[in-house]
Amino acid sequence: MKSRAAAYVRMSSDRQELSIGTQLAAIHAYASAHELDVIRTYEDAAKSGLEIAHRNGMKSLLRDVMDVPRPFDVVLVYDVSRWGRFKDIDAAAYYEYTCRLHGAKVIYVQEVFGTDEEPMTALLKTLKRAMAAEYSRDLSVKSRAGQDRAVHLGYQMGQLPCLGLTRIAIDRFGNRRPLARGQSKAMQSERIAWVPGPPEEVELVRRIFRLYADANGTIKGVAKQLRDEGLTVPGGHPFTTARVDNLLRCESFAGHFVWGSERYAVGPLKHRRPPTRADNAIEPVIPADLWQRTQDRLWVRRRLRRDKEQMIQVLRERLAEHPGLNCLDLEAMGLRSRRAYTNAFGSVSRALELAGRDPHLVxxxxxxxxxxxxxxxxxxxxxxxxxxxxxxxxxxxxxxxxxxxxxxxxxxxxxxxxxxxxxxxxxxxxxxxxxxxxxxxxxxxxxxxxxxxxxxxxxxxxxxxxxxxxxxxxxxxxxxxxxxxxxxxxxxxxxxxxxxxxxxx
Incomplete structure (x- = not known):
């Protein structure tokens, strides 16, 4: 009677030539030669092997292997790198040990070492895991260097703003070809550059900046005003507070590219590289003086990470000057938003009460x-x-x-x-x-x-x-x-x- 086996396959963007089909063919060939019946296949297509967080296939495999009764006895994987390129090689060993602990052996069908748990096999696996992790780190360094170079040449790889800019594809001969929103480049050798969008979009972006900076508006107020006028972003989506906030902070409108911000970086903070900046990389959409006024206002109204006692202390200081302080005065004085106090204390009235405001006086x-x-x-x-x-x-x-x-x-x-x-x-x-x-x-x-x-x-x-x-x-x-x-x-x-x-x- 054939033993039951499960196949695990993974393909990431760094090894597109090692397709899911290639891995499955090798796994089924191994299963036929060793009298194994592949009854389940777990797949992670286009998923990075650096961590398990987004690999639903592997997480499903680990859940199933702990079921009683266990659905399979063997897990077949193409090679060690397909199991994962974890920066901490103990993570790969831990997930493999979890399968073995519950009675399912993990076999790498393309590796030269055997299937027996011998000291030499364990050593070779450790070396292979270290090589997979090092390959990932080396590829990351080379990719980041190429991305930095492209950004300084004026080619952006980030997400296009919802308004005001459009993309063009530039081939190696310098020929330019406009790209529609969402359209991919035709050849791998082409580079993507950003240029100002249609005149009506550019004027709308400038008006949004003026409404916030010159008319002393708020992000929420600007978004509401645009919705009331029936204006939408390309695609028909309404202007939300988040969209307006992203537009006001998008440095590409000032002609600057920023790549690799910390909030998108992987790994511990101490190992993160600072973002790559390229000033004056493209034609600006927003004049320099208007951009600076906008950023100055955003800086004044930035949301500082204060604890609750600091927020209450600010209110105490203001109440000493204005005993009848109310919700509207928070915005007038440039204090934290009403939502911030509501989230922290349940309501602005409750925060003012804790700060010592006399409700009878108010x-x-x-x-x-x-x-x-x-x-x-x-x-x-x-x-x-x-x-x-x-x-x-x-x-x-x-x-x-x-x-x-x-x-x-x-x-x-x-x-x-x-x-x-x-x-x-x-x-x-x-x-x-x-x-x-x-x-x-x-x-x-x-x-x-x-x-x-x-x-x-x-x-x-x-x-x-x-x-x-x-x-x-x-x-x-x-x-x-x-x-x-x-x-x-x-x-x-x-x-x-x-x-x-x-x-x-």
Whole structure:
């Protein structure tokens, strides 16, 4: 009766010529010559032999060999290197011993040593394992040297950003051929270079950088604004916080290549090489001054790895200056994000409570602000209604909200913006917790003396896309209104434009 055997085969990118088929042919030939019946095959195709983490075939084999009853008696492998090129050669011996401990012998069908467990066989196996590990280390050094050289020549091997850059294939004669996203090069000798993408993609990338750096936006706010405008990356995927964050940190937009970052390196930290940098390797997409402003902002807002006590201490220091500190003030002062405090303490309110904030003081302050805000908002709403009626514009109050109904159909909602001290300067926060139930939103930028400094009239689309923080110097797409006549003219122009858009063509 033939003994039951299992075949284990592995192919990695460093030995493509040693295919799965070649290994199986040698294993089946050995099984026929030694009266073995191969009943199972475990395969790890295109998997590195440096570690077992991603080798599902070997992990499945080790699980099955410990079953009771054991499904096979012998494990057939092409050679020692197919079992693994573990940098720690004891790992290869450990996995082989695990099989033998549970009654399944591991046989390397192409090795010269025998199958008996003799001292000389054990010595030869150890030498073979050391040679396999050394081959892997030597190949890694040579591959890294070639990659470093390619990066300094302006050829990138990393993943293309989702926007703003495209690839071209360059052959050994210097001929260039554009590549579509996801398209592979035609020949092994070709090199891949990155060049600026289509003009509309380049302009969108520059706008994302400007929204973050110049408009004092947040990564989350920029992503939301792009989604509200219906913009997507190539392929139709929406802009997420992670995508915007990756774009803002991608050094390729500044013309620099970085290869071999530590987070992608294998092995202990002390053995990792520093990443390879090639500055000014390609044509930049983002101007140098805009890139630097963006990186400066990211550096200020970077997430430091502080423990909870350090986070609470920062809040204590801020509460000493501002006893009524709230969630919105965290962003205004450049502190850790609300999500960071929520993850660490369950909520921002709980973190502020642990830091010593008086909840009764905050509640009382909040109630005072609500009373003042309601009173001031109602007063401004009445003044605007009287102003519009005085200029012949039909205007009435909506019964259940701070909305003015103009000409019986067009709705305009007033939103009062109070000034805040944001990073040493006065700024106004546009609260966009819900969509406006109106055709237009009139933003009133207030002073500390409860008077409107100026107004900004925007439609629904502009309201969704505008930056959450407004400075004294408004973005170019927003028009300030500082006089009564200017407000009346802006309302008339907006209402006329809305009626014109509703007329059938």
């Amino acid at each position: 509640r009382a302050q909040h109630e005072r602000q609500k009373v003042v805000g309601r009173r001031v908002g109602d007063r401004i709403n009445r003044d605007i209604a009287r102003l519009l009626r005085a200029h012949g514009i039909d205007c009435s109050h909506h019964p259940r909200s701070r909305v003015l109904v103009i000409n019986g159909a067009v709705r305009m909602r007033l939103q009062v913006l109070w000034p805040r001290n944001n990073r040493g300067r006065q700024r106004w926060y546009v609260l966009k917790a819900r969509r406006p139930i109106a055709d237009f939103v009139l933003l009133a930028q207030m002073t500390d003396e409860e008077h409107a400094m100026r107004f900004v009239l925007i439609d629904r689309a502009e309201y969704r896309s505008t930056t959450p923080w407004l400075d004294e110097q408004l973005p170019p797409y927003l028009t300030p209104i500082s006089t009564c006549d200017g407000l009346v003219q802006a309302v008339r122009s907006r209402v006329a434009g809305l009626h014109k858009a509703d007329e059938p063509s």
